[in-house]
Amino acid sequence: MAENMKRFVGEHVIVTGGGSGFGQGIAHRFASEGAKVVVADVNKEWGEKVAAEIKGKGGTALFLSVDVSSEDSCIELVKKAAAAFGPVTIAVSNAGISETKSSALEITPDDWDRVYGVNVRGSFMFCRACANNMMENEVKGSITTISSIMGRSAKSMTGAYASSKAAVIMFTKCLAKCFAPMGIRVNSIAPGMAATNLYRQVEQEMMMEKDSFVPWIIEQCVNTGQLLIPRQAEPEDIAAAVAFLASKDASYITAQVLCVDGGMDWCW
Numbered sequence: 001m002a003e004n005m006k007r008f009v010g011e012h013v014i015v016t017g018g019g020s021g022f023g024q025g026i027a028h029r030f031a032s033e034g035a036k037v038v039v040a041d042v043n044k045e046w047g048e049k050v051a052a053e054i055k056g057k058g059g060t061a062l063f064l065s066v067d068v069s070s071e072d073s074c075i076e077l078v079k080k081a082a083a084a085f086g087p088v089t090i091a092v093s094n095a096g097i098s099e100t101k102s103s104a105l106e107i108t109p110d111d112w113d114r115v116y117g118v119n120v121r122g123s124f125m126f127c128r129a130c131a132n133n134m135m136e137n138e139v140k141g142s143i144t145t146i147s148s149i150m151g152r153s154a155k156s157m158t159g160a161y162a163s164s165k166a167a168v169i170m171f172t173k174c175l176a177k178c179f180a181p182m183g184i185r186v187n188s189i190a191p192g193m194a195a196t197n198l199y200r201q202v203e204q205e206m207m208m209e210k211d212s213f214v215p216w217i218i219e220q221c222v223n224t225g226q227l228l229i230p231r232q233a234e235p236e237d238i239a240a241a242v243a244f245l246a247s248k249d250a251s252y253i254t255a256q257v258l259c260v261d262g263g264m265d266w267c268w
């Protein structure tokens with residue numbers, strides 16, 4: 001980031017899943033550019049840690065507990081956030097989970113519902129709660145969802161996860177149309193793969209070491225020419241793209257999916 005780039009002074013940002021991985025990077029990025037950041041997470045320990053890190057660097061942050069799979073919890077989150085930092089101006093719907101069994105043949109109905117409850121219903125309800133707050137306060141804000149490259153190409157693995165991310169891409173476009181008359185922009189970032197806590201379950205299932213699954217996939221993609229930039233995604237890559245979409249530089253951009261994936265052309 002360019003030194004002294006402070007595009008978000010006075011802005012109020014809520015980041016769901018802000019306690020880990022991409023969300024942690026996104027929360028830090030907005031705070032470093034002057035925003036007041038609500039780190040919202042179902043994991044209190046992780047969320048509080050990130051809020052404390054930001055404050056330790058001189059930024060403004062607050063941890064608020066949320067389970068996005070509950071609409072009441074999303075509404076309560078926005079209410080508490082607005083009471084602390086004023087109207088929401090930027091929302092980042094980042095919280096997401098994957099299934100516990102990765103083979104499409106093994107996904108149970110309960111697991112399917114759990115994934116959709118967080119990734120689709122939860123993300124949608126959070127976006128809507130934020131949009132309602134923006135509209136009540138006549139804020140022409142920005143909402144960004146985090147989808148995935150997996151929502152754009154079919155795999156035999158991760159049937160619930162991949163299809164849930166395809167749903168995120170579509171509802172993002174629906175919300176962009178719905179909120180356009182109020183001046184609210186809605187876009188999605190489709191990240192490539194990064195070694196985060198999202199893959200703990202897969203690693204256990206495959207009896208792999210912590211943080212070894214993603215490097216293994218990345219190596220295969222590089223060797224087969226499916227990845228143009230030969231490395232995994234980093235939270236900073238995703239955070240930079242989210243910050244761009246929320247910035248004034250993106251004021252003519254809505255209903256788009258920006259792939260931040262190193263040029264991954266995935267066909268396995």
Ligand SMILES: NC(=O)c1ccc[n+]([C@@H]2O[C@H](COP(=O)([O-])OP(=O)(O)OC[C@H]3O[C@@H](n4cnc5c(N)ncnc54)[C@H](O)[C@@H]3O)[C@@H](O)[C@H]2O)c1
Binds near residue numbers: 068198
């Ligand atoms: N890591 C990747 O390779 C990758 C690739 C593409 C997209 N994504 C997406 O990026 C987003 C962030 O994932 P990550 O990789 O940083 O994973 P992560 O597991 O490190 O972080 C996810 C965060 O969401 C929180 N969370 C989970 N369920 C929640 C709920 N019900 N309510 C509130 N918070 C909840 C978790 O506590 C955690 O802090 C997800 O939407 C994920 O699907 C990840």
